[in-house]
Amino acid sequence: MTVHLYDSKTARVQSLDPVTPGHVGIYLCGATVQGSPHVGHLRSAVAFDALIRWLRRAGLDVTYIRNVTDIDDKILAKSAQAGRPWWAWAYRFEREFTDAYRILGVLPPTYEPRATGHIPDQIALVRRLIDRGHAYADPASGSVYFDVHSQPDYGSLTRQRLADMRTTEDDAQIDAAVEAGKRDPRDFALWKAAKPGEPETAQWDSPWGRGRPGWHLECSAMSRRYLGEEFDIHGGGIDLRFPHHENEQAQSHGAGWGFARLWVHNAWVTTKGEKMSKSLGNVLSIEALTRDFPPAVLRWALSTVHHRSAIEWGPETLPAAALAWERFSGFVGRAIDVAGEVPLEEVRALAPDELPEAFSAAMDDDLNVAGALAAAHEHLRAGNTALSEGDAPAVRREQLLVRSMLDILGLDPASPQWRDTLGAGAGSGGAEHEALEALVRAVVEERAQARAAKDWARADALRDRLAASGIVLEDGRGGATWRLA
Numbered sequence: 001m002t003v004h005l006y007d008s009k010t011a012r013v014q015s016l017d018p019v020t021p022g023h024v025g026i027y028l029c030g031a032t033v034q035g036s037p038h039v040g041h042l043r044s045a046v047a048f049d050a051l052i053r054w055l056r057r058a059g060l061d062v063t064y065i066r067n068v069t070d071i072d073d074k075i076l077a078k079s080a081q082a083g084r085p086w087w088a089w090a091y092r093f094e095r096e097f098t099d100a101y102r103i104l105g106v107l108p109p110t111y112e113p114r115a116t117g118h119i120p121d122q123i124a125l126v127r128r129l130i131d132r133g134h135a136y137a138d139p140a141s142g143s144v145y146f147d148v149h150s151q152p153d154y155g156s157l158t159r160q161r162l163a164d165m166r167t168t169e170d171d172a173q174i175d176a177a178v179e180a181g182k183r184d185p186r187d188f189a190l191w192k193a194a195k196p197g198e199p200e201t202a203q204w205d206s207p208w209g210r211g212r213p214g215w216h217l218e219c220s221a222m223s224r225r226y227l228g229e230e231f232d233i234h235g236g237g238i239d240l241r242f243p244h245h246e247n248e249q250a251q252s253h254g255a256g257w258g259f260a261r262l263w264v265h266n267a268w269v270t271t272k273g274e275k276m277s278k279s280l281g282n283v284l285s286i287e288a289l290t291r292d293f294p295p296a297v298l299r300w301a302l303s304t305v306h307h308r309s310a311i312e313w314g315p316e317t318l319p320a321a322a323l324a325w326e327r328f329s330g331f332v333g334r335a336i337d338v339a340g341e342v343p344l345e346e347v348r349a350l351a352p353d354e355l356p357e358a359f360s361a362a363m364d365d366d367l368n369v370a371g372a373l374a375a376a377h378e379h380l381r382a383g384n385t386a387l388s389e390g391d392a393p394a395v396r397r398e399q400l401l402v403r404s405m406l407d408i409l410g411l412d413p414a415s416p417q418w419r420d421t422l423g424a425g426a427g428s429g430g431a432e433h434e435a436l437e438a439l440v441r442a443v444v445e446e447r448a449q450a451r452a453a454k455d456w457a458r459a460d461a462l463r464d465r466l467a468a469s470g471i472v473l474e475d476g477r478g479g480a481t482w483r484l485a
Helices: 039-057 073-082 086-103 115-131 176-180 217-227 238-254 295-303 317-339 357-364 369-389 392-408 429-452 456-468
Strands: 004-007 012-015 023-028 061-066 135-137 144-146 188-193 211-213 230-237 259-266 269-271 471-476 479-484
Touching: 004 259, 023 039, 023 217, 039 061, 039 086, 039 230, 039 259, 039 269, 039 295, 039 392, 061 217, 073 086, 115 135, 115 144, 115 188, 115 211, 115 217, 115 238, 144 238, 176 188, 188 238, 217 230, 217 238, 217 259, 230 238, 238 259, 295 317, 317 369, 317 392, 317 429, 317 456, 357 369, 369 392, 369 456, 429 456, 429 471, 429 479, 456 471
Parallel strands: 023 061, 023 230, 230 259
Antiparallel strands: 004 012, 135 144, 144 188, 188 211, 471 479
16 A cells, blocks of 8 residues: 655655654644634544544554644733633633544544643754754844744745745734844744733743744644654645744754655635634534534534545535435444444454455545545445345445445444444435435536536535535536436
8 A cells, every 4th residue: 555645845646655664653733722613623633534544544653743732822812801811711722622523533643742831842942943043032022033044945835935925924923022023024933032911821931031932833843852853744724834834844944854754734614715714703613513413424524525625614514414424324224233233343454455446546545535435335335235135244244344434534333433323314205305405406506607607626626525425416418417326
């Protein structure tokens, strides 16, 4: 098995060639715990969960690091507005994120380091960058900055020219006090001097005075602490590529470290074409979404779209996912009744070369979940045929294959995570068909509009969404028709 992943830096699909044979080190930018999680936050965790499950199924030893940013400007500002200690504010939402990961069946990371737990590592990295000529301290303020002109490959991750940049700071991180000490407005803060009015508990002693790390510093320091100077995969949301990941790379390369071999980024969850975020007021919380649908359905909606494709969230998203989930969980429930339950250990023992060839080939091809689900649907049909014919050995075989494939996506209906919803999800009978007809027709019409506007990417995304739910679109002279796979 050779996994190929799209590398954002080179804009090419590349083979995964681990630094250490048989071992894969992954660093994923986790939550900034300033508020409650919504489905947009969970997209990365769910996408990388499938990657990690696939690599481990292949027998690779995976060290998976997902950090927690528990100190930054937003946390300080929001906790002050609420009249709460910043550390209590951060911990409250860290626990909410932990609960959300658990509810969606996301595997825990190998280590989940906090920024505040690695201040000495971050101070040591700043010292190293100063000593190597990549950073400078402003004696007037006590802040320290990275000199972007000192790093020849600055901009290489996002393929930008430094001359075209206005700033290398996130807009939310810019303030007059930090900007004042820069030699160049495109330099970015490594260490921020304490400001009047900020809590003393949010300040640490350093060679440059009391202060706290800049946003980017923690990830360079913690990835090196847990994965070494060079590791295999750095991941995160596409919105983090610049400036966060660009600045991480600059710091780490400036320190003399090889850093990440591959950069894997997931696309957003969007509503009406806009990134889901608190500022847009279109947040959909995990609690609200799981009020009417089992968490397995929410996981299905997040898992069955390619990680580099945006998930357009609308009224039909969860009902369509519920119908797909019901087809698979219903089959597994009936298969267990007829042929007995395949033990979980046997389900998880199937190696990639023992799974359907189309499934393994799709997963190796940049985690092509649409292709993988097509293989799962083929075996779902075979299983249903075996059920109708009363062929118990064939039913057991197809149960094993279907569950093993779904387990890699974190969606085995008979697993302990989802067992209480086995066979549940979308109703039955004529009402179910009418609901499906209405939902599919709405998506087909939206796709027709996208095609008319020559928005081919949008049209393809809508077709792929239906395919992930087991619905095949066929274009003809009279327009598109659909059928169940």
